[in-house]
Amino acid sequence: MTTTPRVVDTYPDLAEADRVAGQLYTDPAIFDEEMEKIFYSTWVWVAHESEIPEAGSFKTTYVGRQPVIVTRDRKGGFNTLLNRCRHRGATVCDQSNGKANGFTCPYHNWSYALDGKLRGIPYPEGYEGVVEKEDFPLQRLRTESYAGMIWATFNQDAEPLEDFLxxxxxxxxxxxxxxxxxxxxxxxxxxxxxxxxxxxxxxxxxxxxxxxxxxxxxxxxxxxxxxxxxxxxxxxxxxxxxxxxxxxxxxxxxxxxxxxxxxxxxxxxxxxxxxxxxxxxxxxxxxxxxxxxxxxxxxxxxxxxxxxxxxxxxxxxxxxxxxxxxxxxxxxxxxxxxxxxxxxxxxxxxxxxxxxxxxxxxxxxxxxxxxxxxxxxxxxxxxxxxxxxxxxxxxxxxxxxxxxxxxxxxxxxxxxxxxxxxxxx
Structure with missing residues (x-):
């Protein structure tokens, strides 16, 4: 994820106390920065607990423009995983919701657990000494909940969710x-x-x-x-x-x-x-x-x-x-x-x-x-x-x-x- 640098204006100029520039709605460069500085930096709501009611339940959604899977693992914990195989980048889940034992990439069948761990690689002989499975889980977002509402963030250093709320x-x-x-x-x-x-x-x-x-x-x-x-x-x-x-x-x-x-x-x-x-x-x-x-x-x-x-x-x-x-x-x-x-x-x-x-x-x-x-x-x-x-x-x-x-x-x-x-x- 990269940010398009701005060469004109400052954000105090574009967003004053009583007015904002219409440019905030129309400038693609501003939008790109919003993804980086807001949607990929702070807490973004992803699910209600009732949508993933039991172990194996999942839903797919987005954090900004990034596709994610929200899961409930076998211990009852909530996970938010980037929906992107660590091999060649294909999405590993194309359903809006459901129940599964894990997720398998349809391209080369790399398979992942509900918490994102890489479980299996077909025909592993070519990866001996090249890939260690523990090094290639699905990317995990930091995930916290309040009152049954689940938020996630790419920013591992974000303030605690309850402080943000x-x-x-x-x-x-x-x-x-x-x-x-x-x-x-x-x-x-x-x-x-x-x-x-x-x-x-x-x-x-x-x-x-x-x-x-x-x-x-x-x-x-x-x-x-x-x-x-x-x-x-x-x-x-x-x-x-x-x-x-x-x-x-x-x-x-x-x-x-x-x-x-x-x-x-x-x-x-x-x-x-x-x-x-x-x-x-x-x-x-x-x-x-x-x-x-x-x-x-x-x-x-x-x-x-x-x-x-x-x-x-x-x-x-x-x-x-x-x-x-x-x-x-x-x-x-x-x-x-x-x-x-x-x-x-x-x-x-x-x-x-x-x-x-x-x-x-x-x-x-x-x-x-x-x-x-x-x-x-x-x-x-x-x-x-x-x-x-x-x-x-x-x-x-x-x-x-x-x-x-x-x-x-x-x-x-x-x-x-x-x-x-x-x-x-």
Whole structure:
């Protein structure tokens, strides 16, 4: 991996406190440096534990543009392996997920264990005194997890994951309260690409300002109670916090920000049939049923963790940079592992209505992102403004820079981290 040297501009010039150059979306040399200085240098989210539930389970994904395999080995440990044979460089796994005893390169059948160790070489006579198997494992990334979420990094000297997450851990813990004491499981994944830079999507997750304009069609399609819950434009309790290290959280439904706190509001009538089904089963207390329904829409906030995964209401949103002007998005719906399946099914229907392949939300968002890319290409030195709410940003009780949920506090925090990492030699 090599970096294309920059000969003009400095990153402080391109990313100021209240604006960034459109060039950040369009310059291939900047994109190449982002891969080196961000995606190959810090913690990048790769999996949820439920995706690799037992020994031998694996999934394939990317860290930046590098293909990787995330495995659970026979001791229950998690491994992130570069998907590249040590012989001639072919990928050793072409499935998105599954279960295996190990991985064998299809080209010359070098075989590897779940932890990446080289197990076998066909016709080994030609390698006697030339190759020692212990010297040629699959490249391993440093891998750590928090709250069932697995991150990996090429940087063996990176700070501990929990230090990198910092105060985002508070909100991660709150996010997982929506599975009501049951383990969380991924119940489906919708993948698509848009023609735009990865940072455009990074900005979007804590951009409450766009919501009532871009998502008019979704707002018109939902019941009055859900519409009221998402009517945060004039709610002073709806805020965005800059949590440090590029992480931020946009609290859109304050009453659901901590699901352990019940404000006693009536349950939505749209779930009356579900409540009746749960009551008829005789398996759950009234308190449990109320909690299931209160958590149906998720956590009430969007948590952005820099650089590539957000915990958004009731799903994960993962971004994978493909090129300077193309990004892949994974929307991952969530449910309870062991909880009532009728609740999981209703959660999935809600997810599909907004984020699914035929939903109202994703196409509208992607259209906006692509238009930003097109416009930025037209005048790459003209600034992109991230100054909304700068005049009303104040520290919270925790010391987090805070302003209204429609303000661009989260974007400013992300670009401050971007500038710090990109300016590092």
């Amino acid at each position: 910092g105060d985002a851990k508070i909100w991660i813990d709150r996010f997982f309260k929506q599975t009501n004491g049951y383990p969380t499981k991924v119940t489906g994944i919708h993948k698509f690409r848009f023609r735009g830079n990865w940072k455009i999507q990074l900005e979007n997750t804590t951009d409450g300002y766009h919501f009532p304009m871009v998502h008019k069609s979704w707002m018109a399609s939902i019941d009055a109670e859900t519409a009221e819950m998402m009517s945060f434009m004039n709610d002073p309790a709806a805020v965005t916090h800059d949590l440090g290290n590029g992480h931020s959280v946009a609290v859109m439904a304050p009453a659901n920000a901590d699901l352990d706190i019940d404000d006693g509001a009536p349950l939505q009538p749209r779930f009356d049939d579900l409540v009746a089904e749960l009551e008829a089963s005789g398996e759950y207390t009234p308190e449990q049923i109320r909690r299931f329904v209160r958590s149906m829409h998720g956590s009430g906030f969007n948590l952005n963790t820099f650089p590539n995964v957000s915990f958004s209401l009731a799903f994960f949103r993962v971004l994978i940079p493909i090129s300077v002007d193309e990004t892949e998005i994974w929307h991952m719906s969530l449910g309870m592992d062991g909880g009532p399946e009728c609740v999981n099914q209703e959660r999935l229907r809600i997810h599909e209505h907004f984020q699914g392949p035929f939903g109202f939300g994703s196409p509208d968002d992607a259209e906006g992102w692509e238009r930003v890319q097109l416009g930025a290409a037209g005048a790459p030195r003209m600034p992109i403004l991230v100054n909304r709410g700068l005049n009303r940003e104040t520290p919270s009780a925790e010391g987090w820079p805070t302003s209204h949920v429609t303000d661009e506090t989260g974007m400013r925090g992300a670009y401050a981290m971007w500038k710090k990492m990109m300016s590092h030699d």
